[in-house]
Amino acid sequence: MTLVLNGCILLLQEHQLLKKAEIVFDNEITAVTYDSLQAQKDGMFFCKGTHFKEDYLRDAQQRGASTYVSEVEYPQIKGMNALIVRDVQKAMALLGAAFYDYPQNQLMIIAFTGTKGKTTSAYFTRGILQDYTNKKTALFSTIDRIVGPQSQQRFKSDLTTPESLDLFHDMRQAVDNGMTHLVMEVSSQAYKRNRVYGLKYDVGFFLNITPDHIGPNEHPDFADYLHCKLQLLVNSRCCVLNADSDHFTEIYQAATATTAPENIYLFARQTKHKNANIDFIYYNEEATLTDSQFTILSQTPKARLLNIDGCYQLSLTGDFNECNATAAIIGAGLAGAPYQLAKNAIANVHIPGRMESLKTQTHGTVYIDYAHNYASMRALLSFLKRQNPQSKIIVVVGSPGNKGVSRRAGFAKALTQFADQAYLTTDDPGFEDPQEICQEIDQKIDHQRVAVQIVLDRQQAIQQAITVSRPGDLVVLAGKGEDAYQKVQGIDTPYPNDLHVAQQVIQELE
Numbered sequence: 001m002t003l004v005l006n007g008c009i010l011l012l013q014e015h016q017l018l019k020k021a022e023i024v025f026d027n028e029i030t031a032v033t034y035d036s037l038q039a040q041k042d043g044m045f046f047c048k049g050t051h052f053k054e055d056y057l058r059d060a061q062q063r064g065a066s067t068y069v070s071e072v073e074y075p076q077i078k079g080m081n082a083l084i085v086r087d088v089q090k091a092m093a094l095l096g097a098a099f100y101d102y103p104q105n106q107l108m109i110i111a112f113t114g115t116k117g118k119t120t121s122a123y124f125t126r127g128i129l130q131d132y133t134n135k136k137t138a139l140f141s142t143i144d145r146i147v148g149p150q151s152q153q154r155f156k157s158d159l160t161t162p163e164s165l166d167l168f169h170d171m172r173q174a175v176d177n178g179m180t181h182l183v184m185e186v187s188s189q190a191y192k193r194n195r196v197y198g199l200k201y202d203v204g205f206f207l208n209i210t211p212d213h214i215g216p217n218e219h220p221d222f223a224d225y226l227h228c229k230l231q232l233l234v235n236s237r238c239c240v241l242n243a244d245s246d247h248f249t250e251i252y253q254a255a256t257a258t259t260a261p262e263n264i265y266l267f268a269r270q271t272k273h274k275n276a277n278i279d280f281i282y283y284n285e286e287a288t289l290t291d292s293q294f295t296i297l298s299q300t301p302k303a304r305l306l307n308i309d310g311c312y313q314l315s316l317t318g319d320f321n322e323c324n325a326t327a328a329i330i331g332a333g334l335a336g337a338p339y340q341l342a343k344n345a346i347a348n349v350h351i352p353g354r355m356e357s358l359k360t361q362t363h364g365t366v367y368i369d370y371a372h373n374y375a376s377m378r379a380l381l382s383f384l385k386r387q388n389p390q391s392k393i394i395v396v397v398g399s400p401g402n403k404g405v406s407r408r409a410g411f412a413k414a415l416t417q418f419a420d421q422a423y424l425t426t427d428d429p430g431f432e433d434p435q436e437i438c439q440e441i442d443q444k445i446d447h448q449r450v451a452v453q454i455v456l457d458r459q460q461a462i463q464q465a466i467t468v469s470r471p472g473d474l475v476v477l478a479g480k481g482e483d484a485y486q487k488v489q490g491i492d493t494p495y496p497n498d499l500h501v502a503q504q505v506i507q508e509l510e
């Protein structure tokens with residue numbers, strides 16, 4: 001992979017990004033990076049980030065980088081080409097795509113955004129497409145990035161949507177490994193930070209939106225959060241929208257800004273749909289504590305062409321997962337996967353840390369779920385309450401430090417609405433005191449309705465919650481899914497994940 005400087009200049013000019021180019025020597029660029037520690041001879045180094053220091057550029061130069069791209073000039077740095085740009089993140093995305101030779105053009109890309117359900121829908125879609133494409137579907141999710149069929153081609157993710165250079169690097173790998181399709185999650189931060197600038201998707205999904213990710217390091221307000229998320233639709237050739245989502249009017253408008261109505265599909269749960277233009281409705285047939293059956297029906301001629309009507313079974317429960325699965329089946333249908341194939345494949349999809357359940361002999365049923373804001377907690381607990389109105393609901397939950405502060409009040413609200421007993425505990429406290437976070441949640445809980453204990457040691461909280469439960473009770477371990485760490489003081493501290501802890505507790509009890 002290479003870039004020529006002239007080509008870079010033309011590309012940046014075409015996008016009105018170039019302020020100034022200082023060319024000292026005209027060499028071919030043979031590497032790109034934003035991390036000085038990874039800089040290589042004849043490489044291009046991007047100066048970006050809140051904590052960027054000139055020393056990093058010096059370090060990159062020492063390691064052989066010949067060109068830097070930056071929003072500001074560094075006159076002290078001699079003997080390097082300098083491309084001074086208006087927005088380094090945008091420049092990085094454009095030059096990254098060019099360096100890796102536009103791998104997106106060789107992949108059918110299905111992208112998901114939404115406050116909740118991105119990972120679940122992405123896993124479902126990939127599950128179906130793996131069968132349809134004979135194992136040639138890559139996945140970029142919050143949990144992992146899968147760029148090929150071998151186990152060593154699967155990596156744990158740091159971010160839901162990676163930095164642009166990592167994104168295009170991984171897409172290139174996927175193409176070189178023979179992948180023909182890519183399913184990916186796109187976070188609002190990806191747009192805020194221009195990680196996906198210039199990228200177009202074949203199919204873009206908007207699942208839902210509720211207030212989240214609003215705070216000092218994320219979005220200043222809800223309008224900004226919604227605006228960022230809507231960009232996915234503006235960049236999708238075909239848009240699929242959940243018509244039950246809040247703010248549907250704005251969502252539909254964003255889709256129609258760049259996409260003709262014949263390439264926009266709407267889906268909705270049957271009980272709620274009011275819009276005559278809905279293309280697909282879905283409805284529950286049966287739900288148990290561990291799985292669910294639901295039906296999808298086409299409502300319009302263009303929807304019928306996908307040939308996905310019928311009854312489906314999921315090996316995980318939750319009516320919200322029927323919504324995610326419907327999205328996935330439509331996405332796979334647009335790629336060509338028909339009903340019978342989708343039905344067989346989706347029944348076997350397992351999603352780490354999403355509605356995993358453990359049945360016990362002498363205690364309650366335990367759920368491990370990644371629910372970590374009000375919307376997901378409400379979706380989860382209201383579903384369990386509806387399915388099992390007589391059951392006592394015991395919840396273990398904490399809230400992270402230094403982000404999503406509104407989640408604390410959200411947890412208190414959801415617990416007050418649906419829980420009988422709560423253990424407030426530690427969940428990625430970062431640089432905050434977990435005791436204070438728990439107290440903030442506790443203060444907003446109605447103690448007439450919910451019995452609350454603060455148990456900071458998460459393993460002990462889980463142990464106590466399962467131990468006090470009786471047969472018929474539902475014990476929910478929320479927020480961490482299968483995370484095997486706690487983020488404490490900037491360090492990922494190993495933690496033997498909620499599923500593992502629960503399995504051990506159950507083993508000791510029975």
Ligand SMILES: CC(=O)N[C@H]1[C@@H](OP(=O)(O)OP(=O)(O)OC[C@H]2O[C@@H](n3ccc(=O)[nH]c3=O)[C@H](O)[C@@H]2O)O[C@H](CO)[C@@H](O)[C@@H]1O[C@H](C)C(=O)N[C@@H](C)C(=O)N[C@H](CCC(=O)O)C(=O)O
Binds near residue numbers: 037048162187193
């Ligand atoms: C706010 C945000 O998006 N921050 C991300 C961003 O940080 P940054 O650009 O500000 O970089 P920085 O950490 O200040 O570091 C400065 C620069 O110096 C470089 N450096 C550093 C040390 C050195 O020796 N040499 C060197 O060159 C670093 O490589 C970096 O480029 O780029 C970093 C990678 O270069 C990311 O790790 C970091 O994500 C932070 C940790 C994060 O947690 N972001 C969250 C908010 C996020 O993006 N979440 C969304 C999901 C949420 C949603 O649904 O919206 C996601 O997509 O994951």
Ligand SMILES: Nc1ncnc2c1ncn2[C@@H]1O[C@H](COP(=O)(O)OP(=O)(O)OP(=O)(O)O)[C@@H](O)[C@H]1O
Binds near residue numbers: 114119185208324355
């Ligand atoms: N469609 C949905 N509506 C509401 N809640 C949902 C939905 N799908 C999943 N959830 C809840 O949200 C949790 C997270 O789901 P998932 O990981 O699929 O979403 P995500 O969009 O990837 O989340 P995040 O951005 O927080 O990583 C699940 O464990 C479940 O509790």
